Structure formats: C-alpha cells, structure tokens
Amino acid sequence: xxxxxxxxDVELQSFITSYGLxxxxxxxxxxxxxxxxxxxxxxxxxxxILTLYEKRVKKGDLPFFLGLMEHLAKSGFSCPTPVxxxxxxxxxxxxxxxxxxxxxxxxxxVRRPQLNHCSALGRSLAELHLACxxxxxxxxxxxxxxxxxxxxxxxxxxxxxxxxxLSNLIQxxxxxxxxxxxxxxxxxxxxxxxxPDNVFFLGDxxxxxxxxxFACNDLLSYDIAVCLNAWCFEPDNSFNISKARALLNGxxxxxxxxxxxxxxxxxxxxxxxxxxxxxxxxxxLNKEMDAFVKxxxxxxxxxxxxxxxxxxxxxxxxxxxx
Amino acid sequence: xxxxxxxxDVELQSFITSYGLxxxxxxxxxxxxxxxxxxxxxxxxxxxILTLYEKRVKKGDLPFFLGLMEHLAKSGFSCPTPVxxxxxxxxxxxxxxxxxxxxxxxxxxVRRPQLNHCSALGRSLAELHLACxxxxxxxxxxxxxxxxxxxxxxxxxxxxxxxxxLSNLIQxxxxxxxxxxxxxxxxxxxxxxxxPDNVFFLGDxxxxxxxxxFACNDLLSYDIAVCLNAWCFEPDNSFNISKARALLNGxxxxxxxxxxxxxxxxxxxxxxxxxxxxxxxxxxLNKEMDAFVKxxxxxxxxxxxxxxxxxxxxxxxxxxxx
Numbered sequence: 001x002x003x004x005x006x007x008x009d010v011e012l013q014s015f016i017t018s019y020g021l022x023x024x025x026x027x028x029x030x031x032x033x034x035x036x037x038x039x040x041x042x043x044x045x046x047x048x049i050l051t052l053y054e055k056r057v058k059k060g061d062l063p064f065f066l067g068l069m070e071h072l073a074k075s076g077f078s079c080p081t082p083v084x085x086x087x088x089x090x091x092x093x094x095x096x097x098x099x100x101x102x103x104x105x106x107x108x109x110v111r112r113p114q115l116n117h118c119s120a121l122g123r124s125l126a127e128l129h130l131a132c133x134x135x136x137x138x139x140x141x142x143x144x145x146x147x148x149x150x151x152x153x154x155x156x157x158x159x160x161x162x163x164x165x166l167s168n169l170i171q172x173x174x175x176x177x178x179x180x181x182x183x184x185x186x187x188x189x190x191x192x193x194x195x196p197d198n199v200f201f202l203g204d205x206x207x208x209x210x211x212x213x214f215a216c217n218d219l220l221s222y223d224i225a226v227c228l229n230a231w232c233f234e235p236d237n238s239f240n241i242s243k244a245r246a247l248l249n250g251x252x253x254x255x256x257x258x259x260x261x262x263x264x265x266x267x268x269x270x271x272x273x274x275x276x277x278x279x280x281x282x283x284x285l286n287k288e289m290d291a292f293v294k295x296x297x298x299x300x301x302x303x304x305x306x307x308x309x310x311x312x313x314x315x316x317x318x319x320x321x322x
Numbered sequence: 323x324x325x326x327x328x329x330x331d332v333e334l335q336s337f338i339t340s341y342g343l344x345x346x347x348x349x350x351x352x353x354x355x356x357x358x359x360x361x362x363x364x365x366x367x368x369x370x371i372l373t374l375y376e377k378r379v380k381k382g383d384l385p386f387f388l389g390l391m392e393h394l395a396k397s398g399f400s401c402p403t404p405v406x407x408x409x410x411x412x413x414x415x416x417x418x419x420x421x422x423x424x425x426x427x428x429x430x431x432v433r434r435p436q437l438n439h440c441s442a443l444g445r446s447l448a449e450l451h452l453a454c455x456x457x458x459x460x461x462x463x464x465x466x467x468x469x470x471x472x473x474x475x476x477x478x479x480x481x482x483x484x485x486x487x488l489s490n491l492i493q494x495x496x497x498x499x500x501x502x503x504x505x506x507x508x509x510x511x512x513x514x515x516x517x518p519d520n521v522f523f524l525g526d527x528x529x530x531x532x533x534x535x536f537a538c539n540d541l542l543s544y545d546i547a548v549c550l551n552a553w554c555f556e557p558d559n560s561f562n563i564s565k566a567r568a569l570l571n572g573x574x575x576x577x578x579x580x581x582x583x584x585x586x587x588x589x590x591x592x593x594x595x596x597x598x599x600x601x602x603x604x605x606x607l608n609k610e611m612d613a614f615v616k617x618x619x620x621x622x623x624x625x626x627x628x629x630x631x632x633x634x635x636x637x638x639x640x641x642x643x644x
Binding site for chain 2: 003008009010023024025026027028029030031032040042047104105106107108109110111112200202203
C-alpha cells in the first residue's frame with residue numbers, strides 16, 4: 001500500500017480545473033499500486049484515478065505507457081484511459097511528480113481465479129496482443145533475458161540467504177536460458193505483468209486490464225508464460241493443468257499459436273519464473289524496514305521454476321499438440 | 323495509511339448483496355484512517371465507504387458511534403451515515419471484523435485552514451453540540467482528565483527520551499489540572515477529535531464532519547479547546563489569535579458561551595494540549611518498526627501546552643470579554 005506523495009488540496013483543485021471536468025468533489029489516496037501513488041478523485045463528471053509516478057518509473061517511458069493505454073482504449077480494448085487536459089496534454093506534473101489523470105475502470109480482481117477466469121484471461125490477452133499490433137511506439141523490455149544476468153549479479157553473494165543453493169541454481173538456469181532462448185517467434189507489445197490483480201472482472205466477464213507500466217516489446221508467448229506462472233498454480237504451489245488448458249485454449253480462440261510458440265512455451269515459462277524469482281529476490285534482500293510495501297516471498301517462484309524445469313512437453317500444460 | 327484487513331472479493335460480493343444496493347462494481351482500500359480499515363465501494367447505487375473496525379476500537383462502543391452518526395444525519399447535520407442492510411442492521415461482521423457500510427461524503431479537508439474555515443468550523447461545532455443534545459445514548463470519555471494520570475504512568479519512565487524534563491513537566495501539569503479542572507459547565511456529546519482532516523469542505527462551506535470514533539460525553543467547551551489546539555496554530559507553532567477569534571465567534575453565532583465557559587477556556591485548552599501530548603508520546607514510544615502509520619511528533623503539543631500555560635485571560639484567544 002502506498003501513498004508516497006501527499007498532494008495539497010489547493011494544488012489539486014487548480015490541477016483538476018485545467019481538465020474542464022467540473023469541480024473537485026473529493027480525493028482519497030488508495031492503498032494499491034506498489035510503484036506509484038494513486039488517488040481516487042471524484043469530480044462533477046464522475047470518478048477518476050490520479051496517478052503520480054514515483055522514482056521506480058522512468059519518466060522517459062511515460063509517453064509510451066500513456067500512449068499505449070490511449071491507443072488501446074481507442075481500439076475498443078477495455079483499460080483505463082489517460083484524460084487529456086484542455087490543452088490536449090496527458091502527461092502533467094503535480095507536487096513535483098509526473099502525473100496523469102486516468103479514467104476509472106469499474107471491476108475488481110479475483111482473489112481465487114477459477115477455470116472460467118483463466119479462459120477469459122486467455123482471450124483478453126490475445127485481444128491485447130492484436131490491439132497493440134498497430135501501435136506505433138516501442139519500448140525495450142528492461143527485464144528481458146539479456147538483463148537477468150546483471151540483475152542476478154547485484155545480489156548473487158546474498159542469494160543463498162533466501163534458500164540454500166539458490167545462487168548455483170540461478171546461475172545454471174541463466175546459462176541454460178541464455179543458450180536456448182527462443183528468438184524467432186512472433187513478437188510485439190506485451191503486458192509483461194498480467195497477474196490476477198491487474199485483471200478486473202464484473203461477474204464472469206473481464207471489465208478491463210490495468211497497470212501497463214511494465215508493457216514492452218518482446219515475444220508474445222512470453223506474456224502467456226507470465227500468466228501460466230501467475231494464474232495456474234494453486235496456493236500450495238501445485239500446478240493446475242486445467243487452468244493452463246483454459247488459458248491456452250482461450251488465447252487460441254482469438255489468436256492461434258504457432259507450432260514453434262507451443263514447443264518453446266516450457267522454456268519461456270522457465271524464463272518468466274526466473275524473471276520474478278530475480279526481482280522478488282532483489283526486493284527481498286533490499287527491503288526497507290519502514291516500507292509501505294511488504295516484499296513478496298521469492299521462494300514461491302523458485303518452486304514454480306522447478307516445476308517448469310521438469311516439463312518435457314507442452315502437453316503438460318494441457319494441450320494435445322506439442 | 324492503513325488497510326489492516328484484506329477482504330476477499332467473493333465474501334464482499336455476498337456482503338454487499340444483503341444491502342439491496344445493486345451489484346458491487348469496485349472496491350479499493352484507502353490510505354486514510356489510523357484506527358480502521360476503509361474501502362471505497364462502488365455499487366449500482368453509487369459510492370460508499372466500508373469500514374472494518376480494528377483492534378483499537380472497542381466493539382461495545384460501536385452501537386454508540388453508529389447510532390450517533392445516524393441520529394445526526396436524521397437531524398439534518400451533515401456527516402457520513404451508516405446504511406442499514408435489508409434486515410435493518412447497521413453493525414455487521416466481515417472478514418472476522420465488525421463492519422459497517424457508510425454513506426460517501428463528498429468534500430475534502432483543508433491542509434492550510436484560513437480564517438473563513440475556522441469561522442465555519444466554529445459554527446459547525448456548535449451545530450453539532452445542539453444536534454447531539456437529544457441523542458439518547460451516552461459514552462464516557464476514555465481519554466478525559468481522570469484517565470490522563472494512568473496513561474502517563476504507562477510511559478513515565480521513558481518520557482524524558484522525547485524531551486529532557488518532559489516527565490516533570492507533565493507531572494506538574496497533571497497535578498494542576500486535577501486540582502483546578504472545571505466541572506460545572508454545560509456538557510453533552512462532543513466530537514473530541516475535530517482536527518482539520520475530520521472536517522470536509524466544498525469551496526468555503528463545510529460539507530460535513532467525519533470520524534466520530536472518539537465521540538463521548540464531556541464538557542462542550544472542551545471540544546472547542548481541542549479545536550483551538552488543532553486549528554489555530556501555524557506550522558511554526560505560533561498561535562494565530564485571529565483564527566481563534568474566528569473559531570470562537572463562529573461558535574457563538576450558533577450557541578452563546580456562558581461566562582464560566584469563557585473564563586475556563588485557557589484551562590481546558592491546557593487539558594486538550596496534554597491529552598494529545600500524552601497519546602502522541604505513548605504512540606511515539608511504542609511505535610512499531612513496520613507500522614503502516616507514522617506516529618505524530620509529540621513535541622508539537624508540548625509547545626502548544628506551553629503557550630496555553632502562558633495565557634492569563636481568554637482575551638488572549640481573541641475575545642473581548644474574559
């Protein structure tokens with residue numbers, strides 16, 4: 001939970017006035033978002049989210065993120081949309097921070113996703129990939145396979161404090177991934193962080209996707225690999241093949257995966273597992289005692305990685321055709 | 323900032339259904355409220371606040387607090403109102419906590435109150451006192467003059483860690499207050515915690531008062547004394563006599579203070595200062611390293627106490643008649 005930047009009322013009133021949405025009626029900091037400060041804003045025109053971008057987000061990336069959200073919304077894909085002020089500007093400054101006013105998306109995330117949710121997720125992910133295909137900006141994945149060794153080096157000497165043998169395990173896994181990583185696969189813009197808390201539902205239907213602040217250009221099926229890790233394991237870390245099947249079948253209802261995308265999926269799933277194992281390990285070892293945000297347990301992703309290492313064939317993800 | 327209790331979506335959906343307010347559309351934990359967990363809830367019928375009462379609030383006091391809010395709203399005094407479910411119940415349970423759904427009050431608190439705000443506050447405080455007068459429940463002030471010595475004992479040995487000599491200063495002040503405390507003054511239900519963040523404005527007008535979770539029976543003018551401390555000092559802790567005059571005159575536009583209430587106001591202001599000096603000192607010395615809520619600096623109230631100790635006459639609060 002995080003309100004890193006407190007915005008004074010007078011400053012906010014003048015900020016909101018410039019959007020032509022009527023009077024500011026209320027604002028409350030919300031305890032969501034690890035990276036940024038978010039407020040729920042009520043105006044005469046309805047509710048909005050105000051986001052102040054904190055240090056972990058690069059200012060230079062914001063035109064890409066905001067542009068992407070606007071592009072998606074214009075394409076009919078449901079997600080929060082940055083509002084332009086009366087001069088047509090999306091990216092503003094408030095209380096010394098880059099800031100954007102963003103449309104309020106109704107819906108809420110599902111704490112215990114079921115098969116129907118995984119199936120809807122698959123379809124929505126494929127729709128996202130298609131809707132991104134004609135967006136004309138790009139952003140390198142700063143957490144891609146080539147950045148993992150550098151990230152690992154930054155905490156390598158302390159890694160075994162998380163789990164005995166972790167340092168060697170990561171070292172060997174990174175070597176394997178560097179040597180075997182798939183490159184000749186369909187690529188484009190991916191969400192790259194599509195955990196259940198970034199997918200809002202109303203009833204059985206997805207009302208929209210949120211939090212595009214890791215979006216980047218990479219292999220499309222890597223996005224699926226992230227979701228397999230985030231959606232298809234049970235709280236005891238056992239893999240639920242039915243959820244994986246629902247996810248993959250849902251995706252393929254909208255965009256058919258190529259044979260090579262299917263055959264390399266176990267490798268990409270290992271990659272996605274190590275990406276979160278690395279960042280969670282780093283956050284775990286560098287946690288601040290008085291932080292608002294409790295770091296997530298890295299060992300969850302160690303167990304997921306081990307599962308994917310054991311996978312010999314994509315059929316183990318519930319598909320008939322490897 | 324505080325979301326102490328995470329509410330699962332399925333549980334919340336069934337909870338909201340029992341109010342007959344339509345579908346749950348969204349819910350977000352908000353970073354306000356030191357004592358309780360609060361969510362902004364959107365339903366088909368509009369926005370609401372969901373409050374889960376945490377350990378610091380006594381469950382037995384909740385019927386008083388919720389009853390008072392309902393009484394005030396029915397009397398035309400603007401404040402959040404508990405919503406009754408379809409069986410007529412206000413106080414429910416959710417995720418193992420006492421819980422209430424409460425109407426959403428538009429408006430926001432003023433970070434730097436000016437004279438007009440102090441004047442409006444005074445009028446609203448007097449209106450509150452009048453509106454409470456025919457409420458048929460009561461609650462003892464658990465932080466009144468008789469409870470201060472016990473609270474002091476709980477941290478006395480560490481008090482000088484906050485400021486050298488603090489222990490002696492509090493000891494002498496408590497003796498003075500015990501010996502001279504006013505008793506024969508108009509009493510009734512007071513808010514007892516009317517800091518600027520509990521008073522919502524829309525433009526120059528108060529849209530309502532919030533956070534009645536310290537409300538209790540005590541001297542009415544003690545509520546004014548709390549406000550003198552909370553509203554009439556500048557950020558450098560200098561006393562602003564014009565703000566005090568605006569507050570007192572505003573109050574007297576609605577309810578004329580008796581001569582004895584005026585003459586004892588400096589004493590009550592010392593009492594209000596020590597009440598917050600004591601609780602802030604306790605919280606400061608007992609702060610948890612990983613707490614969501616940063617404890618407030620007690621020394622602010624030490625300086626306020628010293629000011630009131632120097633006051634010889636209520637005219638120093640801006641009134642012509644001592």
